[in-house]
Amino acid sequence: MAEASQAQWEPKIIGFLCNWCSYAGADLCGVSRYQYPTNVRAVRVMCSTRISPHLVLDILKAGADGVLLGGCHIGDCHYISGNYYTEKRVRLMKRLLEESGVEPERLRLEWVSASEGEKFSKIVTDFTEQVRKLGPSKVKKDEKLRSRVAAADDASETFRLKALVGRELNLVNKGNVYNNKLDPAELDRIIDSATEEEFERSLILELSMSKPRSVKELGEIMEVPTDKVLRHIVALRQKNMIAMEHPEGFTPTYKTIVIGGEQ
Amino acid sequence: MIHMAETKVNESEKPRIGVFVCSCGSNIGGFVDVPSVADYAKTLPDVVYATQNMYTCAEDGLSNIREAIRKHNLNRVIVASCTPRTHAPLFQATCESAGLNKYLFTFVNIREHCSWVHMKEKDLATKKSKDLIRMGVARARLLKPQEEAKVEVEPVGLVIGGGVSGMTAAASLADMGFPVHLVEREGDLGGFVKILNNLYVTEKSAAETIKPLIEKVTAHKNITLHLNSSVKSVEGFIGNYEVGIAPKGGEEKKYKVGTIVVATGALEFVPEGLYGYNQYPNVVTLTEFEILCRKKTLPKLKSVAFIQCVGSRGQKMSYCSRICCNVAIKNAINIADNYEDMLGVMEKQGTLVDKIPVEKKATEEILERRRRRRGRGTEGEGDAEEVKLGPSEKIEVTVFNRDVMAYGVEHELTYNKAREKRVKFNRYTLDHLPKVFMEDNQLKVTYFHETLKLERTMPVDMVVLSTPLVAQPDAGDLSKMLKVPLGQEGFFLEAHVKLRPVDFATDGIYVAGTCKGPADITEAVTQGAAAASRAATPMAKGYVQAEALSSVVDETKCTGCGTCIEVCPYGALRKNEKGIAEVIVAACKGCGCCGATCPEGAITMTNYTDAQLLAEAKAALQEEV
Numbered sequence: 001m002a003e004a005s006q007a008q009w010e011p012k013i014i015g016f017l018c019n020w021c022s023y024a025g026a027d028l029c030g031v032s033r034y035q036y037p038t039n040v041r042a043v044r045v046m047c048s049t050r051i052s053p054h055l056v057l058d059i060l061k062a063g064a065d066g067v068l069l070g071g072c073h074i075g076d077c078h079y080i081s082g083n084y085y086t087e088k089r090v091r092l093m094k095r096l097l098e099e100s101g102v103e104p105e106r107l108r109l110e111w112v113s114a115s116e117g118e119k120f121s122k123i124v125t126d127f128t129e130q131v132r133k134l135g136p137s138k139v140k141k142d143e144k145l146r147s148r149v150a151a152a153d154d155a156s157e158t159f160r161l162k163a164l165v166g167r168e169l170n171l172v173n174k175g176n177v178y179n180n181k182l183d184p185a186e187l188d189r190i191i192d193s194a195t196e197e198e199f200e201r202s203l204i205l206e207l208s209m210s211k212p213r214s215v216k217e218l219g220e221i222m223e224v225p226t227d228k229v230l231r232h233i234v235a236l237r238q239k240n241m242i243a244m245e246h247p248e249g250f251t252p253t254y255k256t257i258v259i260g261g262e263q
Numbered sequence: 264m265i266h267m268a269e270t271k272v273n274e275s276e277k278p279r280i281g282v283f284v285c286s287c288g289s290n291i292g293g294f295v296d297v298p299s300v301a302d303y304a305k306t307l308p309d310v311v312y313a314t315q316n317m318y319t320c321a322e323d324g325l326s327n328i329r330e331a332i333r334k335h336n337l338n339r340v341i342v343a344s345c346t347p348r349t350h351a352p353l354f355q356a357t358c359e360s361a362g363l364n365k366y367l368f369t370f371v372n373i374r375e376h377c378s379w380v381h382m383k384e385k386d387l388a389t390k391k392s393k394d395l396i397r398m399g400v401a402r403a404r405l406l407k408p409q410e411e412a413k414v415e416v417e418p419v420g421l422v423i424g425g426g427v428s429g430m431t432a433a434a435s436l437a438d439m440g441f442p443v444h445l446v447e448r449e450g451d452l453g454g455f456v457k458i459l460n461n462l463y464v465t466e467k468s469a470a471e472t473i474k475p476l477i478e479k480v481t482a483h484k485n486i487t488l489h490l491n492s493s494v495k496s497v498e499g500f501i502g503n504y505e506v507g508i509a510p511k512g513g514e515e516k517k518y519k520v521g522t523i524v525v526a527t528g529a530l531e532f533v534p535e536g537l538y539g540y541n542q543y544p545n546v547v548t549l550t551e552f553e554i555l556c557r558k559k560t561l562p563k564l565k566s567v568a569f570i571q572c573v574g575s576r577g578q579k580m581s582y583c584s585r586i587c588c589n590v591a592i593k594n595a596i597n598i599a600d601n602y603e604d605m606l607g608v609m610e611k612q613g614t615l616v617d618k619i620p621v622e623k624k625a626t627e628e629i630l631e632r633r634r635r636r637r638g639r640g641t642e643g644e645g646d647a648e649e650v651k652l653g654p655s656e657k658i659e660v661t662v663f664n665r666d667v668m669a670y671g672v673e674h675e676l677t678y679n680k681a682r683e684k685r686v687k688f689n690r691y692t693l694d695h696l697p698k699v700f701m702e703d704n705q706l707k708v709t710y711f712h713e714t715l716k717l718e719r720t721m722p723v724d725m726v727v728l729s730t731p732l733v734a735q736p737d738a739g740d741l742s743k744m745l746k747v748p749l750g751q752e753g754f755f756l757e758a759h760v761k762l763r764p765v766d767f768a769t770d771g772i773y774v775a776g777t778c779k780g781p782a783d784i785t786e787a788v789t790q791g792a793a794a795a796s797r798a799a800t801p802m803a804k805g806y807v808q809a810e811a812l813s814s815v816v817d818e819t820k821c822t823g824c825g826t827c828i829e830v831c832p833y834g835a836l837r838k839n840e841k842g843i844a845e846v847i848v849a850a851c852k853g854c855g856c857c858g859a860t861c862p863e864g865a866i867t868m869t870n871y872t873d874a875q876l877l878a879e880a881k882a883a884l885q886e887e888v
């Protein structure tokens with residue numbers, strides 16, 4: 001298929017809408033005949049809490065121009081607390097998008113109740129415009145960007161980030177095993193630095209998948225100081241995720257260990 | 264107890280998909296090129312049959328689906344029409360009647376999400392419809408047949424709250440033969456009604472009216488009364504709740520129940536700081552006025568002013584309390600008719616000082632009520648001067664209102680009756696609220712006369728503030744325990760205002776009476792009976808079938824970290840003896856939180872797997888071929 005020219009390009013936006021509020025709000029929008037642009041393709045899920053960062057990042061990696069997440073207003077989630085987690089996960093997704101270089105504005109989370117039909121049409125109109133201004137997704141054409149998004153996706157699936165985000169609400173509300181309640185801002189800082197670290201490690205694994213790379217090379221591609229890259233590599237080697245390969249002369253290279261031939 | 268239901272599963276190796284594109288008359292057909300969409304559907308992978316219908320949900324549309332399943336040996340069905348939120352059950356049942364597992368059905372919404380919102384862009388709407396069907400096909404190809412779990416239902420009911428709605432619910436369930444636990448935190452049954460004087464429309468005494476119901480509930484062999492008690496804990500799910508009930512200061516005992524009715528009522532709003540309440544003598548709420556009347560302790564009065572909508576309709580609460588106009592009219596007629604009847608015994612003999620503060624004159628009941636609602640003691644604010652009044656003198660009654668909400672047949676008649684008795688109805692607006700003040704030891708009301716456009720002041724002997732019913736302050740505790748929601752105003756929130764008015768979204772829990780918003784006795788009783796019949800349905804059937812929408816733990820991936828157990832709002836996950844997470848299928852609602860959380864990626868959702876969602880979404884990114 002020929003490349004669509006910039007002029008006829010239409011944003012492709014995927015919407016994930018929860019069954020009980022935002023999907024119902026979109027239904028009411030239809031019943032009330034509020035008009036909006038045709039760019040959003042909605043996928044129905046039972047609750048916005050179903051949307052793991054992986055789903056969103058994988059779709060952006062596949063070239064979607066924007067992703068719209070719809071949930072019930074805080075306090076109204078049909079599953080009581082689902083959308084609290086959605087909010088936390090979206091924060092993580094945006095942080096990871098920032099790391100990857102994809103504009104975080106391509107992702108939007110909105111609360112729409114079953115009675116907010118008109119609001120739904122306004123959101124879609126507004127978000128479509130926003131994505132239009134950002135232009136077509138560059139992920140497909142830009143290989144470097146693509147590997148960074150892949151790394152963001154991998155990072156979102158790491159035990160550390162998933163456990164942190166999953167436990168975040170409990171850590172803040174109920175306290176950790178020592179009964180210390182964590183300050184939410186402090187926890188956000190912990191998650192942010194973990195996010196950066198996991199992203200960089202995932203990116204090293206991503207880049208060293210197809211061919212072995214040296215620390216210097218990785219540092220240049222990633223635009224990260226080499227001492228930091230080296231620290232990541234030490235950690236990754238401890239976890240048996242990366243292997244040193246044929247040290248040529250004095251510069252060793254590293255290659256990702258692929259388990260069970262995955263990926 | 265959980266066992267699997269027998270469902271016919273039609274599992275064949277390769278998907279054979281049938282697509283039915285609906286015109287919905289001109290609802291879709293008028294804005295989307297339906298024939299071209301159906302033609303396009305035929306070109307999609309694994310689609311062996313595609314057609315268009317004028318009305319897919321009409322009998323010929325449905326029989327078209329059944330025939331095509333048989334004739335073309337379809338093992339997946341897609342209907343592209345309206346919204347799954349209303350029509351999925353119908354089409355799923357149609358598939359099942361043709362022997363196709365209902366989980367192999369896919370809904371594509373091209374009406375609410377397409378034809379109705381893109382009415383001026385037929386080409387783009389047609390393109391979007393094609394995209395949506397392509398997404399549906401991508402999803403359908405990955406669907407798997409599912410079996411639904413069948414859960415036995417304990418045929419025992421629990422009713423929380425012993426007011427008229429709760430008593431009605433308990434009596435109805437008991438009459439149907441189900442044992443019922445009725446939990447009331449106070450020492451007697453009757454709820455709010457037991458403090459009222461007489462009831463509107465019938466004009467009969469409140470106590471006399473509810474006496475038969477109280478007697479019936481007390482004597483019923485199927486009802487176990489738990490007075491002075493409250494619910495301390497609730498575990499489980501529909502059919503299988505374990506509730507802990509404890510008497511005040513006593514020990515909690517566990518009971519197994521199948522369904523729960525919440526009927527915890529409401530309280531009157533305390534108008535602290537409004538219209539001289541608790542500042543001047545003889546300014547009382549409508550509730551306190553009823554108590555004065557019931558106890559026959561009214562002070563001598565020559566002029567009474569009711570002020571309506573105190574705190575309601577956008578002042579403190581957003582809503583109209585629905586009953587207070589009629590209650591005020593009832594009381595206005597009462598004092599116009601039977602004023603002498605309700606005077607304090609001493610006043611009748613003409614010996615007592617009039618217009619002493621209500622706090623001093625009122626019965627211990629009002630004092631106690633004020634203390635309880637406010638959480639502190641109260642004393643009257645100085646004595647008013649003596650005024651001699653003959654009890655037979657005509658009494659003047661004025662009702663200051665924003666609008667009189669005397670809806671329906673009877674209330675309008677009662678309203679007219681009050682007017683015949685020369686009760687004055689004076690309208691006020693939010694720009695000119697009436698003012699209550701004390702001048703020369705005389706209580707006075709200043710108001711704006713809307714017709715004369717003049718400010719007027721009148722002396723009154725008592726001001727009655729009609730305050731709205733408000734949610735129980737501790738409704739939140741019960742809401743958390745039962746995992747059912749409260750609305751913005753703190754009242755319990757039903758599953759659907761129109762279609763499921765006494766259900767909660769959570770199966771097995773129902774709601775009745777003023778705990779879900781202002782209502783009068785007629786309505787509270789109706790709701791109590793309705794909630795009982797809803798609660799009886801699964802108990803009479805003996806089992807419920809849980810939708811196959813649940814999480815599935817992959818034992819080989821789970822490391823037993825417990826994060827999923829922490830996030831599940833329904834307690835539907837636990838660790839098994841191997842220390843590995845396990846789903847209680849009947850308790851799981853399929854929200855997917857655990858799946859999105861599990862750090863090991865060990866949890867998937869039936870019918871909403873990552874693969875299905877990603878295939879559906881990514882199909883949207885392809886270009887039409």
Ligand SMILES: Cc1cc2nc3c(=O)[nH]c(=O)nc-3n(C[C@H](O)[C@H](O)[C@H](O)COP(=O)(O)OP(=O)(O)OC[C@H]3O[C@@H](n4cnc5c(N)ncnc54)[C@H](O)[C@@H]3O)c2cc1C
Pocket residue numbers: 423424425426427428429430446447448449452453454455456459461462463492493494526527528529530531549550553586590593732735741775776777778782783784785787
């Ligand atoms: C001033 C006034 C006058 C009125 N006059 C009329 C009239 O003339 N005619 C008419 O039709 N209606 C009238 N009403 C309305 C009437 O009072 C209500 O419709 C009725 O009381 C609603 O009954 P219910 O069972 O829903 O709630 P309630 O009567 O409030 O009963 C709820 C019960 O639940 C108990 N409870 C609360 N929380 C818990 C808990 N956590 N655990 C256990 N038990 C709990 C309470 O103690 C109470 O006994 C009047 C209301 C007011 C305020």
Ligand code: SF4
Pocket residue numbers: 285286287288290291317318319320321344345346350374
């Ligand atoms: S199936 Fe839905 S879209 Fe089709 S005719 Fe019926 S209501 Fe209309």
Ligand code: SF4
Pocket residue numbers: 816820821822823824825826827828843844860861862863864865866
């Ligand atoms: S979160 Fe995942 S790994 Fe942890 S206990 Fe639950 S299923 Fe097992």
Ligand code: SF4
Pocket residue numbers: 813814830831832833834835836846850851852853854855856857858
């Ligand atoms: S899907 Fe939701 S309800 Fe079911 S076990 Fe997971 S978190 Fe609990």
Ligand code: FES
Pocket residue numbers: 018019020021022046047048049070071072077078079082083
């Ligand atoms: S159901 Fe809508 S956000 Fe949870």
